[in-house]
Amino acid sequence: MPKVLISDKMDPKAAEIFRANGVEVDEKPGLTKDELKAILPDYDGLAIRSATKVTADVLAAAPNLKVIGRAGIGVDNVDIPAATARGVVVMNTPFGNSITTAEHAIALMFALARELPQADSSTQAGKWEKNRFMGVELTSKTLGLIGCGNIGSIVADRALGLRMKVIAYDPFLTPERALELGVEKVELDQLLARADFITLHTPLTDQTRNILSAANLAKTKKGVRIINCARGGLIDEAALKLGLEAGHIAGAALDVFVEEPAQDNPLFGTPGLVATPHLGASTTEAQVNVAIQVAEQMADFLVRGGVSNALNMPSLSAEEAPKLKPYMALAEQLGSLVGQLEGEAIRSVSIEVEGAAAELNQKPITGAVLAGLMKVYSDTVNMVNAPFLAKERGLDVREVRHAGEGDYHTLVRVTVETDAGARSVAGTLFGNAAPRLVDMFGIAIEAELAGDMIYIVNEDAPGFIGRLGSLLGEAAINIATFHLGRRAAGGEAVALVSVDGRIEPALARSLAAIPGVKRVTPLRF
Numbered sequence: 001m002p003k004v005l006i007s008d009k010m011d012p013k014a015a016e017i018f019r020a021n022g023v024e025v026d027e028k029p030g031l032t033k034d035e036l037k038a039i040l041p042d043y044d045g046l047a048i049r050s051a052t053k054v055t056a057d058v059l060a061a062a063p064n065l066k067v068i069g070r071a072g073i074g075v076d077n078v079d080i081p082a083a084t085a086r087g088v089v090v091m092n093t094p095f096g097n098s099i100t101t102a103e104h105a106i107a108l109m110f111a112l113a114r115e116l117p118q119a120d121s122s123t124q125a126g127k128w129e130k131n132r133f134m135g136v137e138l139t140s141k142t143l144g145l146i147g148c149g150n151i152g153s154i155v156a157d158r159a160l161g162l163r164m165k166v167i168a169y170d171p172f173l174t175p176e177r178a179l180e181l182g183v184e185k186v187e188l189d190q191l192l193a194r195a196d197f198i199t200l201h202t203p204l205t206d207q208t209r210n211i212l213s214a215a216n217l218a219k220t221k222k223g224v225r226i227i228n229c230a231r232g233g234l235i236d237e238a239a240l241k242l243g244l245e246a247g248h249i250a251g252a253a254l255d256v257f258v259e260e261p262a263q264d265n266p267l268f269g270t271p272g273l274v275a276t277p278h279l280g281a282s283t284t285e286a287q288v289n290v291a292i293q294v295a296e297q298m299a300d301f302l303v304r305g306g307v308s309n310a311l312n313m314p315s316l317s318a319e320e321a322p323k324l325k326p327y328m329a330l331a332e333q334l335g336s337l338v339g340q341l342e343g344e345a346i347r348s349v350s351i352e353v354e355g356a357a358a359e360l361n362q363k364p365i366t367g368a369v370l371a372g373l374m375k376v377y378s379d380t381v382n383m384v385n386a387p388f389l390a391k392e393r394g395l396d397v398r399e400v401r402h403a404g405e406g407d408y409h410t411l412v413r414v415t416v417e418t419d420a421g422a423r424s425v426a427g428t429l430f431g432n433a434a435p436r437l438v439d440m441f442g443i444a445i446e447a448e449l450a451g452d453m454i455y456i457v458n459e460d461a462p463g464f465i466g467r468l469g470s471l472l473g474e475a476a477i478n479i480a481t482f483h484l485g486r487r488a489a490g491g492e493a494v495a496l497v498s499v500d501g502r503i504e505p506a507l508a509r510s511l512a513a514i515p516g517v518k519r520v521t522p523l524r525f
Contacts, residue, residue, distance in 0.1 A: 001022060001023065001024050002022075002023045002024065002044045002045065002302035002303065003023070003024040003025070003026075003042060003043050003044050003045070004018055004023055004024070004025045004026075004043060004044065004045035004046070004047055004298060004302070005025075005026050005028060005039070005040065005042075005043045005045070005046050005047070006025060006026070006027045006028070006029070006047045006048075007028060007029060007031055007036060007046060007047070007048055007051075007052045008029050008047075008048050008049035008050070008051045008052050008071075009029045009030075009049065009051075010027070010029075010047065010049060010071055010291045010294075011287055011288045011291035011292070013288060013291055013292050013295070014047065014071070014291040014292065014294065014295040015027055015295075016295075017292060017295035017296055017299060018295050018298070018299055021299035021300075021303055022299075022303055023045075023298075023299050023302055023303065026043075029051075030051075031052075033053070033055075033058065036052065036058060037057070037058055037061040037062075038061075040058065040061055040062040040065065041061065041062055041063060041064060042064070043062070043064065043065060044064060044065065044066045044067070044302055045065070045066060045067045045068070045069065045298050045301075045302055046062075046065060046067075046068045046069070047068075047069045047071065047294055047295065047298060048068065048069070048070055048071070048077070048078075049070070049071050049072060050072065050074065050077055051077075052077065053077050054068055054077060054078045054079060054083070055079050055082070056079050056082035059079065059082050059083055059086050059088065060086075062088075065086075065088050066087075066088060066089065066301075066302065067088065067089040067090075067091065067298055067301050067302065068083060068088060068089070068090045068091070069091045069092075069093075069294040069295075069297060069298040070090070070091065070092040070093070070294065071093055071096070071290040071291050071293070071294040072092065072093060072096070072097060072281055072290050073092055073093070073094050073097065073101075073281075074092075074203075074231060075090060075092050075311060076204070076231070078090055080311055080312055081388075083312065084312040084384060084385050084388045085385055085388055085389075086385065087381070087382040087383075087384045087385040088384065089301065089307065089310050089312065089313055089384055090310065090311045090312050091294070091297050091298065091301075091307075091308065091309050091310050091311065092309055092311060093289075093290045093293040093294050093297070093309060094150055094309055095150060095293070096281075096286060096289035096290035096292075096293045096294075097280065097281035097283075097286035097289065097290055098150050098151050098154055099154060099285075099286075100280065100281055100282070100283045100285065100286035101151050101229055101280040101281060101286075102151050102154035102155045102158065103158070104229050104255060104276075104279060104280045105151075105155050105199050105201070105227050105229045105280075106155065106158050106159070108227045108229065108253035108255065108274060108276070109138065109143075109197055109199065109225070109227055109253070110138070111253055111274050112197070112225040112227065112250075112251040112252075112253050112274060113135050113136050113137070113138055113197075113225070114133070114135035114136075115133045115135055115251075117274050118133065119133045136196075138159075138162050138163075138164055138197075139162065139163045139164070140163060140164070140165070141164050141165070141196040141197060142164070142165045142166075142167060142194055142195050142196050142197070143155075143156075143159045143164045143165070143166050143167070143195065143196070143197045143198075143199065144167050144168070144169070144186075144191040144192070144194065144195025144197065144198045144199070145166060145167070145168040145169070145170070145183070145191075145199060145201060146168075146169050146170075146188070146191065146198065146199070146200045146201065146202055146211060146212075146234075147168075147169075147170055147200060147201035147202030147203075147230065148168040148169075148170040148173045148177075148178075148181070148183065148201070149170070149172070149201065149202075151201045151230075152168065152170070152199075152201035152202075153181055155199060155201060156168065156181050156182070156183050157181070160182050160183075164197075165184075166181075166182070166183040166184070167183065167184045167185075167186045167190070167191055167194060167195065168181075168183045168184070168185055168186065168191075169185075169186055169187060169188045169190075169191045170185070170202075173185055188211075188216070189219060192216055192219040192220045192221075193219060193220070193221060194221065195220070195221065195224060196221065196223070196224060196225065197224070197225045197226075197227065198212075198220070198224060198225070198226045198227070199226075199227040199228070199229070200212070200226075200227070200228045200229075200230045200231075200234050200235070201229075201230050202230055202231075202234065203230070203231060204230075204231035204232075204233045204234060208234055209233050209234070210233065210234070210235070210236045211234055211235075212226070212234060212235040212236065212239075212240070213236050213239065214236050214238075214239035214242075217235075217236070217239050217240065217243050217248075217249065218243075218248075220248070220249070222248055223248075223249075223250045224248075224249055224250065225249070225250050225251040225252070225253075226240070226249060226251070226252045226253070227252075227253045227254075228252075228253070228254050228255065228256055229255040229256065229280045230256065231256055232256040232257040232258040232259070232260060232262075233258050235252075235254075237257070237258055237265070237266065237267055238266070240252055240267065241266060241267050241270050244267075244270045244271060244272045244273060245270060245271070249272065250272060251272040251273070251274065252267075252272060252273055252274070253273075253274040253275075253276075254267070254273070254274070254275050254276075255275075255276045255277075255278055255279055255280050256278055256280070257278075260278060261277070262275075262277075297309060300318050304318045304321060305318070305321040305325070306318035306320075306321055312384060312388075313367060313383060313384045313387075314361070314363030314364055314366075314367060315361075315363075316361065316363075316364050320360070320361055320364075323360060324360055324361065324364050324365070326429050326432065326433050326434070326435060327357060327360065327364075327365055327368075327410075327412065327429070328364055328365060328367075328368040328383075329368075329435050330412055330427045330428075330429060330435035330436075331351070331365045331366075331368035331369045331372065331412055331414075332368040332369065332371055332372035333372060333427065333435055333437070333449040333525060334369060334372065334412060334413075334414045334425050334426070334427050334437070334449075335349075335368065335369035335370060335371065335372025335373035335374075335414060336372035336373065336375055336449070336525055337372075337414075337425055337437070337440075337449060337523070337525075338373060338414055338416050338423060338425055339372060339373035339374065339375060339376040340376060340521065340523050340524075341423075341455060341521055341523075342416055342418055342423055343376050344376075345418040345419060345420070346373070346395065346416045346417070346418055347395070347396070347416075347417045347418060347419070348395060348396035348397070348398070348416065348417040349369070349370070349373060349390075349395060349396070349397055349398070349414065349415070349416050349417075350397075350398040350399075350400060350413075350414070350415040350416075350417075351365065351366045351369050351397070351398070351399050351400070351412070351413075351414055352399075352400040352401075352402065352411075352412070352413040352414075352415070353365060353400070353401055353402070353411070353412055353413075354401075354402035354403075354404065354405065354406055354408075354410070354411045354413075355402075355404070355405040355406065355408060355409050355410040355411055356405075356409055356410035356432075357410045357411060357412055358401045358402055358403050362399055362401060364383065365412060366387075366397065366399055367383040367384075367386060367387060368383060369412075369414055370383075370386035370387055370389075370390050370397065371383045371386040373386075373390075373414075373416075374386045374389045374390060377389060377393065396417075408428040408438065409428070410428055410429055410432075411426055411427070411428050411438075412426065412427055412428075413425070413426040413439075414426070423441055424439070424441060424442065425437065425439060425440050425441065426438055426439040427439075427449075434448070435448070435449070436448060437449055437496070440485065440494055440496075441494070442487070443485040443486060443487055443492075443493075443494050444485055445483055445484070445485030445494060445496065446483060447481070447483035447496045447498075448481070448498070449496075449523075449525045450498065450525050451480070451498060451499075451500075451524070451525060452498070452499050452500070452501065452502055452503065452522070452523070452524055453496055453497060453498050453499065453522075453523040453524070453525065454495070454496070454497045454499060454503055454508075454511070454520065454521070454522055454523065455494070455495075455496060455519070455520070455521045455522075455523055456468070456494065456495040456496075456497065456511065456517060456519065456520050456521075457492065457493070457494055457517070457518040457519040458492075458493055458494075458495065458514070458516050458517045458518060459490075459491075459492065459493070459516035459517075459518070460486045460488075460489060460490050460491055460492070460493040461490070461515075461516050464493075464514065464516060464517075465482075467514050467515075468495070468497070468511065468514065471507070471510055471511055471514070472497075472499065472507075472511075475501075475507050475510075476501070477499050477500065477501045477503070477507070478499065478500040478501070479497060479498070479499055479500075480498040480499060480500055481497070481498040482495065482497050482498075483495065483496040483497070483498075492518075502522075503522035508520050508521075508522055
């Protein structure tokens with residue numbers, strides 16, 4: 001039974017969902033880092049919010065960890081590269097608090113427009129400063145979205161309902177999607193010059209860090225109001241403070257800060273600032289939603305192999321998993337075959353699918369090929385870290401899809417480029433379930449790749465099989481299956497021999513000494 005640790009405070013429904021899916025779960029919020037490292041080796045999964053910091057050394061102390069689930073969007077508290085390198089899937093729940101965060105951004109926009117926090121404080125202090133708080137209407141104003149993904153699009157919908165004009169800067173926003181949302185796609189400089197309100201809804205990356213820098217804030221319209229419910233670090237806080245004090249920026253509403261908890265931020269007390277303590281996801285509905293979602297995703301992965309909202313591997317639904325399972329087994333075998341035979345010589349790899357295989361999600365098939373291929377470099381490789389390892393080694397990976405059928409109803413082909421040229425192997429499924437090798441370096445051969453095997457290249461001549469069998473018999477190695485293929489009579493031939501024992505180096509050298517043998521390579525699957 002898979003076992004999951006919930007290390008942050010989470011709605012009780014999360015634990016209920018885990019147990020209902022056959023996953024053992026322990027709830028231990030508030031652990032110190034050392035306490036977490038001490039118990040984490042016992043768990044397959046770790047469910048967290050924002051308090052638990054999953055660093056490289058924490059991951060190193062968790063050899064059995066398979067998945068980390070973040071109940072929420074931001075994963076700044078997880079070392080994703082370290083998790084990927086260790087083959088741990090990292091998931092988040094990008095939709096569980098989308099509406100809540102979008103509504104908070106709209107609420108802060110209203111607060112800025114009508115100076116609500118300041119008016120509240122003044123009134124409750126016994127003042128009646130009706131003429132002091134002269135706000136602005138939202139109707140007909142231009143709202144600039146920096147980021148128009150899931151949350152940004154919800155904000156756009158709400159703003160259009162308020163009769164605002166919405167413009168958006170997002171490199172990933174297509175013209176068709178912009179038209180569907182009713183927003184105008186613009187470049188960043190255009191947005192800065194035109195927007196009366198600017199709200200940020202983008203992750204924090206090297207490209208977006210300080211996207212509202214001092215230089216960009218200077219490009220904004222005088223009197224602009226800025227809202228950030230996304231991530232701290234998107235705005236240069238020192239430049240924002242100067243802009244507020246100079247009056248160029250009429251107001252700023254921040255729910256997130258560069259350093260959190262923000263208990264002594266230089267922005268505090270600046271005129272025109274509205275600040276909230278990272279409340280974007282703080283509604284009863286959102287807390288329940290993200291807890292339910294992360295538990296469902298993690299249980300789906302641990303029990304059924306489904307992958308949803310993963311940040312370091314392709315998604316794979318629970319419905320897709322059974323269909324893809326035999327293809328992934330075939331793909332891993334093909335990758336392992338070329339990896340063991342070509343190893344360090346490989347410069348690039350191409351994965352082609354055709355027929356029925358072309359109708360499926362190709363990403364898991366590619367991941368499985370790379371997992372098999374990269375085993376020659378690492379004994380801890382899996383589908384999660386294989387692409388990372390391939391990139392680290394500078395391998396160029398290509399995917400090709402052929403909709404039509406060839407000689408087989410379904411086919412997966414793996415071609416590697418080496419200094420000696422291209423080398424290709426292909427396989428199919430018998431009965432849509434059993435993986436079979438059907439082509440090896442241009443030679444038709446039918447074989448099941450399993451256990452210990454020997455790959456032999458030889459000249460097609462009488463007597464070879466007898467000599468091979470005699471040497472294996474003398475070494476007390478039993479032949480399980482024998483698969484042969486050749487380019488032409490008397491030409492180059494290949495043999496894939498499945499054996500019941502390990503082929504030691506001395507025996508491999510004896511086999512290579514058989515007249516006409518060009519190559520002998522022991523294989524293990």
